[in-house]
Amino acid sequence: MSTQPPQQEHEESPADSVDETESTPPAQQRREDAKADKRGRDAQRQAEDDAAAKRDEPTRHIKVFRYDPEIEGKQEPRFDDFHVPFTKGMTVLDALIYARDEYDPSLTFRHSCRQAVCGSDAFFVNGEQRLGCQTQLSDLNEPVRIEPLPHQEVVKDLVVDMDHFYEEMEAVDPYFDPDETPDGELAEQRQSRANREKIKMSTRCIWCGACFSSCNIAAGDNQYLGPAALNKAYRFAMDEREGEAKTQDRLETIEQEHGVWRCQTQFSCTNVCPKDIPLTEHIQELKREAVKKNLKFW
Amino acid sequence: MSQSYNRGLIEDFGRWREFSAGMWAWIFHKFTGWVLVGYLFTHIAVLSTAIPASSQDAAVLAANEDIYTTTIVALESLLVVRILEVGLLAVAVFHILNGLRLLFVDLGIGLESQDKSFYASLILTGAITVASVPTFIAGAF
Numbered sequence: 001m002s003t004q005p006p007q008q009e010h011e012e013s014p015a016d017s018v019d020e021t022e023s024t025p026p027a028q029q030r031r032e033d034a035k036a037d038k039r040g041r042d043a044q045r046q047a048e049d050d051a052a053a054k055r056d057e058p059t060r061h062i063k064v065f066r067y068d069p070e071i072e073g074k075q076e077p078r079f080d081d082f083h084v085p086f087t088k089g090m091t092v093l094d095a096l097i098y099a100r101d102e103y104d105p106s107l108t109f110r111h112s113c114r115q116a117v118c119g120s121d122a123f124f125v126n127g128e129q130r131l132g133c134q135t136q137l138s139d140l141n142e143p144v145r146i147e148p149l150p151h152q153e154v155v156k157d158l159v160v161d162m163d164h165f166y167e168e169m170e171a172v173d174p175y176f177d178p179d180e181t182p183d184g185e186l187a188e189q190r191q192s193r194a195n196r197e198k199i200k201m202s203t204r205c206i207w208c209g210a211c212f213s214s215c216n217i218a219a220g221d222n223q224y225l226g227p228a229a230l231n232k233a234y235r236f237a238m239d240e241r242e243g244e245a246k247t248q249d250r251l252e253t254i255e256q257e258h259g260v261w262r263c264q265t266q267f268s269c270t271n272v273c274p275k276d277i278p279l280t281e282h283i284q285e286l287k288r289e290a291v292k293k294n295l296k297f298w
Numbered sequence: 299m300s301q302s303y304n305r306g307l308i309e310d311f312g313r314w315r316e317f318s319a320g321m322w323a324w325i326f327h328k329f330t331g332w333v334l335v336g337y338l339f340t341h342i343a344v345l346s347t348a349i350p351a352s353s354q355d356a357a358v359l360a361a362n363e364d365i366y367t368t369t370i371v372a373l374e375s376l377l378v379v380r381i382l383e384v385g386l387l388a389v390a391v392f393h394i395l396n397g398l399r400l401l402f403v404d405l406g407i408g409l410e411s412q413d414k415s416f417y418a419s420l421i422l423t424g425a426i427t428v429a430s431v432p433t434f435i436a437g438a439f
Contacts, residue, residue: 127316216321265403267320267412280320281409288406 058086061143062095064107068156077154079145080104086137092146093121093132096158109158116274119206122213123158124149129210129272149213165209168226172233172253179243195240202235202282204275211269211279223258227269227279230260234282237289248293255290263287319413323396330393337386344369383434388427395419 062082068074082099084090093111100107110120114133121132124147126140137144152160182189211227212218218226225233236242237250254260260283269279317325348366351359358364362371373379399415402408408415 127313264324265320265400265412266324267318270409271318271320278409280403280412281406284404284406284409287404 059083060086060090060095060137062092062099063143063145064096064099064158065145065147066107066157067154068106068108070156080107081143088138090137091133092123092125092130092135092137092140092144095137095144096132096146108156117206119208122149122208122210122274123147124213129214131208131210131274134274149209151213151216151219152209160209162209164222165212165226165228166207168212168224168229169207169232171225172229172250173236174229174232176236176239176242177246178241179245189241191239191241195238199235199238201277202231202238204277205231205235206275208274210272210274214268214272216266216268217262217264221258221262224262225254225259227263227283230254230263230283230286231277231279234286237286251286251290251293254286255293260287260290319416323399323412323416323419326392327396327400330389330396333386333389334393337389344373380434384427384431387430387434388423391426392419392423395422 060083062084063079064082065077066074066080067077082095082103084095084098087094093114096107096109097111100109109123109132111132112118112120116131116134119131122129123132124130124145125132125135126145129149132146146158148154148158148160152162152164155161178189205228207228209228211231215224215227218224233250233254237247237254242250263280263283265280265284267280270277270281273279347369351364351366354364396416396419399412399419402415403412
């Protein structure tokens with residue numbers, strides 16, 4: 001799952017590879033040479049960095065969970081140690097990228113935007129679900145343990161199967177669906193400032209799955225919608241522009257047996273959310289809305 | 299959930315050192331709840347031994363020698379029972395205080411200080427329990 005173009009690996013260490021690679025003209029030959037050369041250098045560099053760690057140079061020790069069901073020698077889960085040269089402002093994701101590019105190209109993890117927008121790189125770092133790109137190495141105790149998200153099936157190394165999470169997300173119709181649209185084709189559907197303010201935090205979800213992984217109710221009940229999906233339901237149910245009928249629809253979805261009432265207010269989701277969404281608060285408000293909907297005094 | 303391999307305690311109680319306030323509150327609330335349910339049944343079992351006391355002679359009752367009184371006195375003379383009573387009080391007080399906290403959580407009041415209210419209920423429970431010790435233990439030795 002490497003998104004790094006291969007030629008970049010050559011560029012990174014021009015000084016080492018100049019002597020061998022310059023003399024052989026065919027590009028194919030050069031690439032193969034560089035690859036073999038790189039393998040040797042990887043081992044050497046790892047040894048050097050280990051030594052550097054002992055010599056008190058600024059490195060950080062990370063322990064990364066490794067597992068690959070498709071390769072015989074890797075079917076037993078283990079932790080690999082990497083000593084990554086530390087630079088100011090280095091994040092967990094930076095360290096992983098360095099370890100993958102410099103030490104072990106088979107190290108597998110998802111990442112994309114590197115700025116906490118895409119939601120690809122949620123890991124279990126030192127016992128807490130965090131976004132790799134948003135977590136400063138300097139804030140963590142060493143050795144930094146990086147594991148795949150708990151309660152999800154591991155595909156390889158730090159990559160987990162997100163299908164179940166996406167299924168739950170889609171179960172609440174996570175899209176704007178108003179009862180009636182304005183007549184003009186391009187007419188705006190305006191929202192009051194107060195209403196926007198109400199749903200503001202809930203719109204920040206990036207589908208990283210950290211909350212879902214931290215929730216031990218979701219772990220025990222496979223059908224529980226989970227904090228992220230309930231937050232999505234909140235975001236649209238509270239949107240005044242959707243209209244009465246759709247809102248009732250949404251409330252019916254979330255008040256089912258495996259909906260809001262499974263929430264035991266452990267606040268795990270709220271604690272780990274990288275976008276600081278008050279998930280528990282939103283779920284509690286949905287609970288109250290569900291009760292109000294069903295309470296009739298007559 | 300199905301797993302491609304067994305991650306063992308990594309995903310469950312093996313992480314107890316990393317649990318946050320809300321998680322501890324939930325665990326303690328469950329635990330104290332079950333203890334109280336257990337106590338309730340024990341309590342009923344012990345009290346039901348008092349039923350024959352209602353048909354005993356007035357003279358026996360006046361002399362405090364009926365089956366109910368003797369059972370209670372026998373129990374209260376045991377140090378273990380005195381200590382268990384302190385424990386019962388602690389469990390009940392925590393369950394009450396955390397129950398109030400959960401009430402506020404359900405009403406959506408002060409959710410951002412839910413951890414502080416958990417610590418507050420722990421401290422209050424401790425204080426009340428310590429204060430009750432002289433009352434419960436008096437005369438047990």
